[in-house]
Amino acid sequence: MKISVITIVYNNKATIASCIEAVSSQDYPDVEHIVIDGGSTDGTREIIESYRDRLGYYVSEPDKGLYNALNKGIRAATGAIIGILHSDDFYPKKSTLSEIAQAFQSSGADMVYGNGMFVNREQPDVVKRIYKAKPFQPRYLKYGWVPLHTTIYVKKEVFETYGLYEEDYRIASDYEITLRWLSNPQIKTHFVNDWLVKMRLGGKSTTAALQQLKSTEDLQIIKRYPLWGILTLAFKIGRKIPQYLLPRFKKFE
DSSP states (O other), X not given: OOEEEEEEESSOTXXXXXXXXXXXXXXXXXXXXXXXXXXXXXXXXXXXXXXXXXXXXXEEOOOSSHHHHHHHHHHHXXXXXXXXXXXXXXXXXXXHHHHHHHHHHHHOOSEEEEEEEEEOSSOTTSEEEEEOOOSOOGGGGGGTOOOOXXXXXXXXXXXXXXXXXXXXXXXXXXXXXHHHHHTXXXXXXXXXXXXXXXXXXXXXXXXXXXXHHHHHHHHHHHTTTTSOTHHHHHHHHHTHHHHHHHHHHSOOO
C-alpha cells in the first residue's frame, strides 16, 4: 500500500530540507514524496533539487494558491493513500507512516486521522499548542470540531469520487473538504490515538494577519453545511484556548 505524501512550498529554505528528511527517514518502505514548489526565488528550489533522488515527483512553477498546489500534488500522486506534510512540519517518529498504513489495513477505513502538535519554530522540542482528536461522531461538527488537517490521510479514491480542494478559498478549503468527508456516511473514518505530526508555528494559517480572513471563509463554509452558523464558528475558535493552555501545565512529547 503506497502512501503519497504531498508537500507544497514557496520560499521556505529554512525548513524544507528538514521536511524532506522527515519523509525519507520513515521506516515505511513504500512512500512517494511529492513536492510542489511555487517557483521559489530564495534558494528553496536549489535545496529541493539537491534531494531530487529522494522524491517521487517534483515540480517548480507558479501556482494559483496553496489549494491549486495541493490539487497538483493529488493529481500527480500514484499512492493508494494520500497525506499532507507542509514544508514547516515533520513527523514525531520514524514509524508514523507505518502506523498510518497499519491503521488503514486493520480498520478498512477510507480516512485515518490522529493527534497533532504545534511547536516553537526555532526550538521544535518546545510544544506550544496541542490538537487532540477523538473517534468521530456527526454531532461534533456542530460544535466546531474537526481533526487537524495535516493528521488526515485518505484513500486517493476519496478525492476521485468526491472531488479535490475548492480553489476559490484562499485559506479555509481544508476545513471545507474535511466537512465534506465527515458529513458523508459513505466515508468510513478511523482515529489513531497518537501524535502524527509536529507543525512549526508561523505557517500560513497560524499568522495573526490571516485569522480574520480564515474566520470569514470558515463562516461561509459553515453556512453550506447543516451546522449552527456563527455559533459553530464561535465554538471552533474557542477550541483553541485549551489547546494553547494545556502545554503550560502538562509536558507533551
